Amino acid sequence: xxxxxxxxxxxxxxxxxxxxxxxxxxxxxxxxxxxxxxxxxxxxxxxxxxxxxxxxxxxxxxxxxxxxxxxxxxxxxxxxxxxxxxxxxxxxxxxxxxxxxxxxxxx
Amino acid sequence: xxxxxxxxxxxxxxxxxxxxxxxxxxxxxxxxxxxxxxxxxxxxxxxxxxxxxxxxxxxxxxxxxxxxxxxxxxxxxxxxxxxxxxxxxxxxxxxxxxxxxxxxxxxxxxxxxxxxxxxxxxxxxxxxxxxxxxxxxxxxxxxxxxxxxxxxxxxxxxxxxxxxxxxxxxxxxxxxxxxxxxxxxxxxxxxxxxxxxxxxxxxxxxxxxx
Numbered sequence: 001x002x003x004x005x006x007x008x009x010x011x012x013x014x015x016x017x018x019x020x021x022x023x024x025x026x027x028x029x030x031x032x033x034x035x036x037x038x039x040x041x042x043x044x045x046x047x048x049x050x051x052x053x054x055x056x057x058x059x060x061x062x063x064x065x066x067x068x069x070x071x072x073x074x075x076x077x078x079x080x081x082x083x084x085x086x087x088x089x090x091x092x093x094x095x096x097x098x099x100x101x102x103x104x105x106x107x
Numbered sequence: 108x109x110x111x112x113x114x115x116x117x118x119x120x121x122x123x124x125x126x127x128x129x130x131x132x133x134x135x136x137x138x139x140x141x142x143x144x145x146x147x148x149x150x151x152x153x154x155x156x157x158x159x160x161x162x163x164x165x166x167x168x169x170x171x172x173x174x175x176x177x178x179x180x181x182x183x184x185x186x187x188x189x190x191x192x193x194x195x196x197x198x199x200x201x202x203x204x205x206x207x208x209x210x211x212x213x214x215x216x217x218x219x220x221x222x223x224x225x226x227x228x229x230x231x232x233x234x235x236x237x238x239x240x241x242x243x244x245x246x247x248x249x250x251x252x253x254x255x256x257x258x259x260x261x262x263x264x265x266x267x268x269x270x271x272x273x274x275x276x277x278x279x280x281x282x283x284x285x286x287x288x289x290x291x292x293x294x295x296x297x298x299x300x301x302x303x304x305x306x307x308x309x310x311x312x313x314x315x316x317x
Contacts, residue, residue, distance in 0.1 A: 008243065008270065015255055016244070036144060039144045086141075091134065
């Protein structure tokens with residue numbers, strides 16, 4: 001499948017920016033997305049090709065502006081919904097609950 | 108140090124969209140509730156890849172190849188099997204191919220399609236390896252890319268670029284640095300950098316090890 005992810009030979013992305021002494025993860029949420037993806041994927045729910053296809057199925061405009069673990073998060077959610085483990089509505093509802101709890105915590 | 112680390116995390120947390128943070132938390136909470144994941148198993152995975160698996164593994168393999176010609180022959184013939192002797196196998200490294208740098212050929216590894224990388228020997232890939240600039244340019248302008256990493260090779264050296272796939276993962280066997288003849292295997296491993304095993308760098312010169 002060609003698409004925005006098929007980057008070999010594309011022009012215009014600018015210089016590479018190696019980060020000295022780069023940490024393995026840059027934020028706590030990245031750790032969780034990584035582990036959730038590995039735990040569910042390699043647990044046999046789906047294989048690496050399905051995982052990649054899910055990430056590559058992300059809207060090209062979103063794909064290009066997403067960070068690496070945001071792409072993983074999109075892919076993970078896509079597979080979980082597709083396999084019927086969670087629904088979009090459940091995720092939205094849980095996000096609202098968590099947001100409300102955090103707001104409450106601040107007050 | 109720990110304080111700095113947390114500060115760093117916080118900055119990125121704020122930089123990330125609230126949607127991303129909430130969505131991540133919501134998915135973990137739902138999957139835990141449904142018994143699909145165990146948060147302790149997630150912690151274990153994170154600890155493994157943040158602290159235990161990394162380029163030090165690959166450095167041990169390279170140093171062994173530098174001192175043991177028989178091992179080197181095995182490594183080049185069947186990378187997966189040779190690396191397994193160290194106990195480095197599993198996820199994202201089940202089919203390893205080791206490519207050797209020589210005075211005539213310099214090898215460099217990319218994954219143009221995503222971020223395939225040999226986890227058991229190098230850990231998780233750095234951000235630049237997964238970035239659009241590296242993925243797009245490594246295959247059309249490898250010398251330009253190398254220059255950005257401060258590596259300039261003689262024009263007579265051929266640069267070979269290996270595009271990883273979901274199945275095959277590459278590890279570059281860099282050339283043993285000059286002046287390292289008297290060093291032990293452990294000391295040699297200190298000279299092997301992560302980038303030298305991706306092919307975007309060269310090993311440290313003896314006496315400059317960190």
